[in-house]
Amino acid sequence: MTARLFACLAIFFAAQSTDSQAKKPERVSPKAQNIEVEVARGESVRIPLRGFERNLNPLTYRPLGRPQHGKLSGLEPYNGPERQGPAYITYTHGNDEDSVADTFAFEVKAGTTKLTGRGRVIIKIRDAAPLLSITPELLDFGPVALGDPPVLRVVELANAGGGVITGFLRPTEPFALEDDGGFVLRRGKKTRIPLLFAPERTGEFVFRLQPFANDPALLVLKGLAIPPLVLEVEEAVFSAAPDQSRRAMAVVKNQSARPRTLSVRLPPESPVEAVADFALGPGESTEVILRIPSGRKEYVPPFGVRFESDGHAELREFTAPAIPAALRIVATPDFGAVRPRTVVRASLILGNDGGTPAEGKLLPSESIRPANDATAFTVPPGRELEIPLELRLKPDQAPPTEISVSLSGKEVPIPVTAHLIIPSPTPTPSATPSPTPRPAEFTLNRDIRYETTPEGPAIAWVEKSGWQDFTLQHRTESGGAWQGYQRPAPHEGLIGWLRGLADRIRKFLDTPIERADPTAEPSNEAPAGRQLIAESHLSAANQWRLVATPEGGDKRDVALPFRVRDNTLVGIPAQPDYLPPPPAGPVTAHASAGIKAERFGALLQIAFTRDLGVSGFRLERGAMIAPIDPQTGIPGAPRFKTIDPPEANVEVLGLGEVTAEGRKLTLGVARIDGLPRGTRTYWRVVPTGPSGELAPTNVLLVDTLPVPPFPWRTVAIGALCALLVGVLYLRWRLNRPPC
DSSP states (O other), rough: OOOOHHHHHHHHHHHHHHHHHHHHHOOOEEEEEEEEEEEETTTTTEEEEOOOTTTTOOEEEEESEEEEEEEEEOBOOSSSSOTTEEEEEEEEEEESSOOOOOEEEEEETTTTOOEEEEEEEEEEOOOOOOEEESSEEEEEEEEETTSSSSEEEEEEEEESSEEEEEEEEEOTTTTSSSSEEEEEEEETOOEEEEEEEESSSSSSEEEOOOOOTTTOOOOEEEEEEEOOOOEEESSSSSOOOOHHHHHHEEEEEOOOOOEEEEEEEETTTOSSSOOOEEEEEEOEEEEEEEOTTOOOOEEEEEEEEEEEEEEEEEEEEEEEEEOOOOOEEEEEEEEEEOOTTTTEEEEEEEOSSEEEEEEEEEOSSSSSEEETSEEEEETTTOOEEEEEEEEETTTTOOOOEEEEETTTEEEEEEEOOEEEOOOOSOOOOOSSSHHHHHOOOOBBTTEEEEETTEEEEEEEEETTTEEEEEEEEETTTTTOEEOOOOOOOOOOHHHHHHTTTTHHHHHHHHOOOOOTTTTTTOOOOOOOEEEEGGGGSSSSTEEEEEEEETSSSSSSEEEEEEEETTEEEOOOOOSSSOOOOSSSOOOOOOSSEEEEEEESSEEEEHHHHHHHHGOOOEEEEEEEOOOOOOTOOOOOEEEEOOOOOOOSSSEEEEEEEEEEEEEEEEEEEEEOOOOOTTTTEEEEEEEEETEEEEEOOOEEEEEEEEEEOOOOHHHHHHHHHHHHHHHHHHHHHHOOOOO
């Protein structure tokens, strides 16, 4: 072996020795893999335990310690083909309510080197989604009467899911809670919450609320609030009863769950008889009869009747039409002893037992005629009317036994008493004195007449014996009572007196001087009276009558009232004091109405009695339309026709409660703008009550301030005075002595 070969072998063995040292296994510890898993609360999860060793030696695993909130199953070794496959262990949560996470450690060990490593398993506890369950979902309280105790219902809330549900109930009126309404529900827990239904107004109430914000479940609250009283009125119009009274009926039912005492409140001006208080048990009903006594027969405008019980009231409006006219004969005419060709007077007296005016007509008769030549007559309701008649028999004419009168469209014969006296050619003195004749009544245009005098028009009359204290009375058709007449003194002023001075002088010179004639025979004429009247009072709208006092009697009219037409006195049928025509339909009576005129509008204050329950109002503008009867040509009762648009601005300023003269009133204030100056318009008020709009009121006349006239008289007098001052000043300047 050469040295070279030996060197090569040495190098080869050295290299082999180095490679053997490099291939010797190194001792390295295995690594464990940390693991994070999730598990539902109370459930189990299978967890793989994994490790790694660089030399790929087989690995074994074992848990270190126990988890706090759960338990571990036995270890399942890996049986697969991999050298370092995982082992499995099952974790079961302990189903507590508070834990949110759990953990435990495990060890991995290399089988060859016996080295170990540690890892950790982190387990997150997952809750199921919360699920709110509501039983029942519709909580129906049913019908409840106002004023009854609150109705209690209970709702059950449960958490059918996981986690915790925190919420509260917040119902609105009329629903309420018996406690605070809050709740906290864990998984599987339940709670019961009581709710109340206490309505304060009628109607159906439905309220939906969501107890838990993150859950779509809804609780529906439902309740029906009914009035404690039910008032049924079949017809709100009084009808006539057999005893001549008028009645209306209402049925009242108690819908509450407790007994109630009911009172019937009537307005002070109502003619209805008072109704005593009465009691009704739960669910009971009764009939209430409203009665107007037989003594009241006139038309009654709409009025409200309140049915009250423990703070609750029901208002209904009633009206009563007038009892139809019912004429009766009070006294038949008795002419007594009648001589041919002489006029004998008697009276037919008729009465009206109804509530509306009764119209009639005297049918033509051969010997009997009305004293005032008026065949038609009207008997006011509840009054008596005396119709003066005159009987004049012709020679050889038998006295009448009856006179026919048309009453309410029917011809009725009325007996007449008259005894014919045939005059004797030679009257024999009688031992018994004849009775004092009744003073004759006055005849128009003969005993009472119209005259034209130098002082102006006048009414003159003959003062017959047996009468005294003659007085001429006057009224207008729109006025009320008769009043003694005095001609108004003219308001002339200085300018008017100067203008009328020439006429006064001329009238004085033209009036002849009347001197007593000593040769004239004494006159047998009765003394006469005279009353001057103004030219402005000669229109057909002015009515006149003459009253006097007979011997042994009271002052009364001596003839029928009359008008002045074409210098002639025209009689009119006797009528009672002025009664306004009944309204065309139902109206709401107002206590008072104040109207303050302005330039382009007016301020209105309308007061209603508080028992009407007026809660608002509005104004309507209209026109008064009077239809004319095509057969008679007589206009009928005027009716209010609404003008829409009203062509004016109406502003309701307010409504308040006031007390005036001990009466409780509801005062409404409104303003009307946009009307022409110096005009009169028709308005009416439509109030609003508890059951809606009431009937409108009577017509209100709204005036605006007129444009003031230009003061021509004042300007003229001022100009004349200024001219006179100027003339006097110039005269003084011209005639003053030189300085």
